[in-house]
Amino acid sequence: MELTRIEKRAASNLALPGAPSVGCLTVLVIAVGLLLLWEYASQTGLIPKLFYPPPSVVGQTLFRWFSTDEWQDMVLPTMKRLAVGFAMGATAGYITGMAVGYSQSVHRVIDPILSFIYPIPKIALLPLALVVFGLGDAPRQFIIALAAFFPMVFNTATGVRTINANYFAIGTVYGAPLTTVFRRILIPGSLPLAITGMRIAFNSAFVVTVAIELNTATNGLGHVVWLAWQTLRTEYLFAGIFVIALIGMLSAATLNFLHRRLIRWQP
Template sequence: MERWLPPALLLAGLALWEVAARAGWISALFFPPPSAITLTLLRMLGSVDFWAGLGSTLMRLTAGVLIGGGAGLLLGWLMGVSRPLRVALAPLVAALHPLPKLALFPIVLVILGIGESSKVALVALTAFFPMLLNTLAGVQQIDPTHWEVAANYGATGGKLLRRVVLPGSLPMTLTGLRLAVNGALVVTIAIEMLSARQGLGATIWLAWQTLRTEDLYATLVVIGGLGLASNQLLESATRLLLPWKGKP
């Protein structure tokens, strides 16, 4: 019964919206009826431009998360294991982390120029911090007794990293990855609105400038679906990678 409540509510809302827009209670320019948005979406799915745009967005997103997330992961492990490194870098991380990464875009543009690399760099920067901070926290919350076991049984270097540090911090790392992907998606769209010719963000901006609100809403639906899909993917990955996560 409860399972049907959310979709029923959604459908009821959409129906109300449809009626309101058709009857002229709300402006169909600002709030085009869902049926029109659906038709636009279907038309978009059939166009080459849409797929090229989606491809650009996914490229930036993936490249940014891989580069930034990878670097954050690595540094998170290293800072977790090495106290000197942690002490040296913690204040810097604390200072840079709360900066809105989008505000750095002009600086990145100055350094890397207008083009793909500056966009990917900013996405990477966004993905970097949540990965770093969560992986670091993950290493630090490893049970002190487990460190003692590792030391007592002679674990050092790569073996220590692979068998203890990595799996011990993995649950937090995956939380970090989820935050990184979500943040990266936001920043990717935002950058595309600012400066791209192609991509979902660019499509939204163009739709706004030409007041094609159906296109705008249809693209929002796609972006929402993208967020949903990435979360589902990460959830499955978590279940697959953490078979021991019944209890601690």
Template structure:
């Protein structure tokens, strides 16, 4: 049990690191130790949020939309195939080699093919996000299904459960902790993938905003875009953790 004093200390420690980074950053910039074109001071970066909030919001919403679509497809496909491969040995034997060949390929390596197949725009970004999110979800789902205690499986079979009932009432509930882990990791990877995809295969989004700012040496806009990406990633991760705690309240 965490005491109130411990909670305050923990909160202080969480806040201290970002504050220290900002202080050092401001000091380095203020003393002129680094060219402001290379590393603008925090005040200049934060002014970007004041001067162009509409532009940042537009690109952020575009990136979030792409992640929502690509990640949703990956979640459905990854969990479904993971349950199938975790439950049936024949399905695992048929798919495992192919998956293990494709899985190590970085999502960014798919960008040239995505552009050839889908062109510049949303479909390419959807595909890259799907590729990045799919495999963490799939692997964790398979692991979760296979880690369910055999006692529960045998008990369900002895009670006359068919395959559908076994999956719905025993395997999937027992694998939920692993499935949620895969979904959370997949969301983080998908968020990183959308930024990379937008730098090359899109004309909007936070990744596009950053690469365009870099071309005109607007490093304050580059860093503002990076901060936006980090903050949105933090919000999504914390939100997913909250949903996980609500869904797995029995843990």
């Protein structure tokens, strides 16, 4: 009897492949209900239409952007800055994290520097980056790279330190060269936390990208949102925020997928 109850409980927790869960449907119903309420309140004047344009107007703005070439001046510059800055910061952070986690000598030298720079808000370093790199995207990409660098360093270094010391002892016994130790022990052992660091690094880089574009760029999603606020084009404001949220959501889903594919042995 007890076994039957357990089997029924387990079966009730299983969902058919591709079938939407109750939680997803609940979120969808709530979201649609809020949009309809917002539409009604804005159209009837319950809330100021100037500040809270109806979702239908925001949707028309989005359709116009993506049915013409307007989206290229909004989305592509943001994605380019994000891609270049994140790639530089994550790569440098991974290499530095491997060195800091593996070598105590490197850790003693690098850790005080990281501890000094890390608490500084990365946006506060933008004027200095403008002085060093001049105008253009180089200073923006540098600040974005910094935002991605630190989460990658700390997570990768922690991942290396959590590797079982017996693996290194076995490598020493068999006379494994350093390249083999890195390829067979360090990289696989640190990968779970390194990928977690990559996800955090991407989120930090994306936030900094949009923040930088608010005041120092002439294109990109952040610039669109800031310009919309200055000119009270609130339909552009909400449309820009929607696109930013959509990019963030899709990026998070992609990184989660890569995490599951690369770390299949993790629960």
